[in-house]
Structures are given as C-alpha cells and as structure tokens.
Amino acid sequence: MAWSVCVVGSVALDSVETPSGNAPDILGGSASYFAVAASFLAPVRMVAVTGSDFPAGEREFLASRGIDLDGLVEVEGKTFRWTGRYHDDMNVRDTLDLQLNVFAEFSPQLPPAYRKSELMFLANIQPGLQSSVLSQLEDCRYSGADTMDHWIEGDREALESLLADVQLLSINDSEASLLTGERNMVAAAEAIRAMGPAALVIKRGEYGALLFTDDGVFAVPALPLAHVVDPTGAGDCFAGGMFGSLAASESLDGPALRRAVVYGSVLASFAVEDFGLNRLRTLSRADVTGRFQEFADLTRF
Amino acid sequence: MAWSVCVVGSVALDSVETPSGNAPDILGGSASYFAVAASFLAPVRMVAVTGSDFPAGEREFLASRGIDLDGLVEVEGKTFRWTGRYHDDMNVRDTLDLQLNVFAEFSPQLPPAYRKSELMFLANIQPGLQSSVLSQLEDCRYSGADTMDHWIEGDREALESLLADVQLLSINDSEASLLTGERNMVAAAEAIRAMGPAALVIKRGEYGALLFTDDGVFAVPALPLAHVVDPTGAGDCFAGGMFGSLAASESLDGPALRRAVVYGSVLASFAVEDFGLNRLRTLSRADVTGRFQEFADLTRF
Numbered sequence: 001m002a003w004s005v006c007v008v009g010s011v012a013l014d015s016v017e018t019p020s021g022n023a024p025d026i027l028g029g030s031a032s033y034f035a036v037a038a039s040f041l042a043p044v045r046m047v048a049v050t051g052s053d054f055p056a057g058e059r060e061f062l063a064s065r066g067i068d069l070d071g072l073v074e075v076e077g078k079t080f081r082w083t084g085r086y087h088d089d090m091n092v093r094d095t096l097d098l099q100l101n102v103f104a105e106f107s108p109q110l111p112p113a114y115r116k117s118e119l120m121f122l123a124n125i126q127p128g129l130q131s132s133v134l135s136q137l138e139d140c141r142y143s144g145a146d147t148m149d150h151w152i153e154g155d156r157e158a159l160e161s162l163l164a165d166v167q168l169l170s171i172n173d174s175e176a177s178l179l180t181g182e183r184n185m186v187a188a189a190e191a192i193r194a195m196g197p198a199a200l201v202i203k204r205g206e207y208g209a210l211l212f213t214d215d216g217v218f219a220v221p222a223l224p225l226a227h228v229v230d231p232t233g234a235g236d237c238f239a240g241g242m243f244g245s246l247a248a249s250e251s252l253d254g255p256a257l258r259r260a261v262v263y264g265s266v267l268a269s270f271a272v273e274d275f276g277l278n279r280l281r282t283l284s285r286a287d288v289t290g291r292f293q294e295f296a297d298l299t300r301f
Numbered sequence: 302m303a304w305s306v307c308v309v310g311s312v313a314l315d316s317v318e319t320p321s322g323n324a325p326d327i328l329g330g331s332a333s334y335f336a337v338a339a340s341f342l343a344p345v346r347m348v349a350v351t352g353s354d355f356p357a358g359e360r361e362f363l364a365s366r367g368i369d370l371d372g373l374v375e376v377e378g379k380t381f382r383w384t385g386r387y388h389d390d391m392n393v394r395d396t397l398d399l400q401l402n403v404f405a406e407f408s409p410q411l412p413p414a415y416r417k418s419e420l421m422f423l424a425n426i427q428p429g430l431q432s433s434v435l436s437q438l439e440d441c442r443y444s445g446a447d448t449m450d451h452w453i454e455g456d457r458e459a460l461e462s463l464l465a466d467v468q469l470l471s472i473n474d475s476e477a478s479l480l481t482g483e484r485n486m487v488a489a490a491e492a493i494r495a496m497g498p499a500a501l502v503i504k505r506g507e508y509g510a511l512l513f514t515d516d517g518v519f520a521v522p523a524l525p526l527a528h529v530v531d532p533t534g535a536g537d538c539f540a541g542g543m544f545g546s547l548a549a550s551e552s553l554d555g556p557a558l559r560r561a562v563v564y565g566s567v568l569a570s571f572a573v574e575d576f577g578l579n580r581l582r583t584l585s586r587a588d589v590t591g592r593f594q595e596f597a598d599l600t601r602f
Contacts, residue, residue, distance in 0.1 A: 088484065183389065186527040207508035208522060219599050221509060221520035226487040258602040298520050299600045301559040 009123025030123035033233035037240030042247030047071035241267030310424025331424035334534035338541030343548030348372035445469035542568030
C-alpha cells in the first residue's frame with residue numbers, strides 16, 4: 001500500500017503545433033500531466049477545475065488510470081484553453097492564444113479525504129493559491145511545488161512565502177536564474193535552498209535534471225531520443241513520475257529522492273514522444289520499468 | 302607500462318577575457334591542453350610548432366609534465382596568437398584577434414619514434430593535415446579527431462576523407478548538427494557514424510557529453526561547478542583525459558570507453574576552474590582520482 005499523492009493544478013484543452021505536426025483540442029494542463037504520469041507508480045488524487053465543455057471521454061481516461069477525481073470540479077463555462085507553437089528548436093515556444101475561462105476563478109478546495117495525503121504537489125498556479133492548499137493539509141509528509149517566470153516576476157512576495165513552506169521546488173534552469181539573479185546553477189541552488197526548500201530540482205529539458213539536497217548534487221542526463229514530437233507537459237510528467245516514485249517507495253531519504261528523479265526523467269521521456277498525453281495512454285508499467293533500466297544503462301560506468 | 306598517446310595540434314599564446322577577468326599571453330592551443338590533460342594518466346607525445354618567441358618557461362612546464370617534446374618544433378617567427386572574449390553566457394565567445402604566424406605553414410611530421418604510438422589524437426587543424434599524420438603512422442591501435450565549423454563548412458571533402466579513416470570523432474553538438482543537418486543528436490550520431498568513426502563523442506559544455514558506439518549510448522553530465530573562470534581548452538582537455546584514460550587502461554572495449562569519457566569530463570572540469578592551463582599546473586593525480594569518484598557519486602542511483 002503506497003502513499004497517496006495529491007496534485008493541484010490546471011486541466012486544459014490545448015492546441016499544439018510542433019515541427020512534427022498539429023494536435024488540436026487535446027487534453028493538457030499541469031494537473032493532468034502530473035496525475036497521469038504519477039498513476040503508473042502510485043495512487044493519485046487531483047484537484048482542478050474543468051468547464052462544462054470538458055469531454056466525458058477525457059474524464060473517463062483519467063478515471064481509467066485509477067486517478068481519484070473527487071477533486072476535479074466541473075463548473076458552468078469553458079475549460080482553460082492554451083494554443084501554442086514550438087520552433088524548430090523545441091526549447092522555444094510561442095503562446096498564440098490563452099483563455100483562462102473557468103480557471104480564472106479557480107480556488108482549490110481539498111475534499112476531506114485528500115487532506116491526509118502523504119505527498120502533495122502544487123503544480124504551477126498562483127503562489128497564493130498554492131499556499132492556501134498547504135494550509136488545508138492535515139498530515140502531509142512532503143510537499144513540492146512548481147512555478148514559472150510569470151509569478152517570479154509578478155508575485156514575488158507570495159512566492160517567497162510559499163517557498164518557506166515547501167520541502168521541494170521543481171523549476172527549470174532559466175527560472176532558477178530569474179529567481180536568484182545567478183546564472184551559475186550551483187549558486188542559484190544555494191540561494192533557492194536558503195529560501196526554504198531542502199530539495200531543489202532543476203530541469204534542463206533535453207539535457208536532463210539536477211537534484212540539490214543536503215546530501216550533495218545528483219545529475220541525471222535526459223535519454224537521447226530519436227523522435228521528440230511535443231515537449232508540452234514534460235516538466236509536469238517529470239514531477240508526477242518523481243512524486244509517484246516517492247509514494248511507491250514510501251521513503252524520502254537520499255536514495256529514494258535520486259530514484260524519484262530518474263522516474264521523473266522516465267515519464268518525461270515517454271511524454272515527449274507523442275502529442276499531449278497520447279504516449280501515456282498506451283504505456284504499460286513494464287514500459288516504465290524497462291526505461292528505468294535504460295537510464296541505468298545510459299549512465300553506468 | 303601504459304600505451305603512448307600522440308597528439309597533433311596547435312600551441313598558442315592566448316589573451317582571454319571572461320566575466321571573471323583577463324589573462325594576457327597565456328599558454329594555449331589544442332595540443333597544449335590535450336597533452337597536459339593526458340599527462341596525468343599516460344605518456345604523451347606532442348607534435349606542434351612554436352615561434353622563436355615562445356617562452357622557455359612554458360616549454361619547461363610541458364617537459365615537467367613528462368610530455369615528450371621531440372615533436373614540438375620551434376621555427377623562426379611568432380607563435381600562433383588568439384585573443385578572445387567570453388560573454389556573460391560563457392557558451393558564447395568572440396574572437397577579437399587571430400594571428401596564425403608560424404602555424405600558417407605548419408606541416409606536421411612525426412618523429413620516427415612517434416610513428417608507433419598506440420593512440421593518436423588529431424586535434425583541430427585542417428583535415429588534410431590530419432589525414433597526412435594518419436598516413437605517417439605505422440602501428441596505431443586507435444585514432445581520434447576533433448574538428449570545427451570552419452572545416453565543416455569550408456573543407457568538407459577533406460573532412461569526409463578523414464572521417465573514413467578515424468575510429469573516434471569528438472565534436473560539440475552544434476558542429477554535429479552542422480555536419481549532418483540534423484538537430485536531433487540521435488539522428489546526427491547515426492549519420493556521423495555512417496561516415497566512418499565507430500565512436501562519436503558529442504560535447505555539450507556545461508551539460509556534459511554523450512558517447513555513441515555499437516554498444517549504445519552513454520551519457521555523462523558535467524559536474525556542476527560553483528566557479529567557472531575560463532572555458533577555453535575544455536574540449537581539448539576532455540579529449541586528452543579521454544585518450545590518457547584509454548592509454549592507461551590499455552583497452553578499447555565498451556567499459557574502457559565509458560571510463561575514458563568520464564576522465565575526459567574530469568580533466569575538463571578542472572581546466573575551466575582557472576584561466577588557461579593554470580588549474581592543471583597545480584593539479585595532482587590524487588585530485589584526478591578524487592574527482593573521478595565525484596562523478597561516480599554525481600550519477601549513482
């Protein structure tokens with residue numbers, strides 16, 4: 001019986017254009033990516049909001065992954081929509097259209113059963129809302145958060161308050177620099193960990209990820225992939241794989257955190273192989289285990 | 302008794318400006334960096350040219366590292382000089398001045414004793430000259446080469462001829478893309494290995510390196526460093542550490558190649574911590590062994 005993972009974030013309908021093609025109106029949002037990725041490893045609960053236009057088939061897909069949807073509230077109106085286009089260099093993307101719709105009024109409420117979740121992940125939403133979720137928890141062993149440039153630049157005070165209360169922060173390298181003014185990742189990590197989170201994960205896309213803790217630094221390269229179709233949601237799948245692994249191992253020690261970062265890399269590596277969550281729709285637990293071994297082979301010397 | 306490593310390349314006097322400061326008229330050049338790095342692990346011979354202005358103290362420094370200097374020819378005139386400035390993003394640099402001087406007429410000749418070197422590394426010079434060195438070898442077990450955008454764009458035919466004859470190519474990711482037209486490194490590696498070299502090392506600066514062989518792919522992250530002073534010569538130190546390790550292990554099998562890539566990363570990580578070769582002037586073999594262990598700790602899970 002693994003620990004439970006609860007995630008709060010967005011559910012969206014995305015329209016994505018990449019050098020590989022187009023995918024209109026597909027399931028997206030940080031909570032969706034996180035929850036589906038984590039569901040391969042542990043029980044997951046999600047707190048998010050959809051509009052009345054949200055496809056019943058997508059709700060069924062989430063339920064089919066064993067995800068507890070008591071916290072997925074449907075309200076009258078339209079679901080959050082994002083339209084984006086990736087450049088040939090898929091590290092760069094343009095947002096072509098953004099409609100917050102029902103997400104604009106999102107005020108996350110944990111159903112009573114969720115308040116005792118052992119692990120909590122606060123995906124990228126307004127930091128004040130992230131803190132409000134933390135205050136609803138009763139018996140949480142470990143909490144992590146993601147954030148983005150928009151909040152670092154525009155809601156710094158609320159973000160710093162949040163950082164003082166979470167055990168782990170998961171952000172990308174440019175966000176780490178923006179948050180600290182440090183271009184060097186060792187210096188940035190020191191500064192961020194001084195703000196609160198004992199564990200910092202710095203995501204570097206196709207280059208992999210770094211984990212900074214009191215035990216030192218752990219680096220995992222990304223698996224070189226022959227075909228990268230759509231990077232959307234890779235960071236959320238990374239966090240989902242990471243927290244799913246922590247929940248499955250029922251441990252928060254150094255080795256468990258390292259394995260969790262590898263499982264995060266595993267789930268992210270699958271996610272980018274097709275549009276949206278498509279690759280994860282047909283993924284098996286054996287695929288996940290097999291790729292974990294590929295990461296071991298990749299870095300063994 | 303380890304195998305011998307022979308390197309052909311440049312010896313230069315560099316003037317370097319980085320965000321950390323300035324260093325005028327310091328020892329540089331691909332052969333210098335390679336030979337000093339490799340000298341921590343195995344016997345090295347270097348083939349290069351200096352002018353009559355080359356400081357006697359720098360020749361003594363190279364000799365003090367046990368480097369065989371029979372192939373380091375001094376001719377009347379000035380030593381190759383490079384002046385460059387790094388941006389705050391040290392992945393970007395501008396060449397402010399370049400004086401080939403005696404290097405313009407460099408036509409590498411292997412002293413007779415060098416022709417039986419077990420390992421040969423052709424640092425970045427004109428590919429026709431690199432091939433002329435290969436033709437002087439009598440009993441070489443393994444040869445590797447580096448190259449650069451200038452030759453990829455301007456001397457393609459000679460470069461392709463060289464690639465058919467070497468066992469290993471060591472280049473950076475942008476050069477791999479330029480050589481193949483492939484942005485994806487898996488696709489680029491497949492294309493390059495089809496041109497000849499069974500082993501391909503793709504250097505990614507602060508992100509580490511990839512090794513592609515028939516055994517699959519090996520990835521080593523760079524060690525996150527708190528202070529990067531000067532990236533000049535890191536790639537040549539990488540190659541020197543790699544070939545020094547192969548020579549010391551007297552093996553070219555899969556595990557030996559992986560360890561070699563880690564030793565390459567070790568020497569490169571030291572090199573960037575100070576200007577030019579300064580860090581390597583005080584480095585000990587124990588430092589090298591200690592950092593190899595740091596890389597093991599960095600990636601272990």
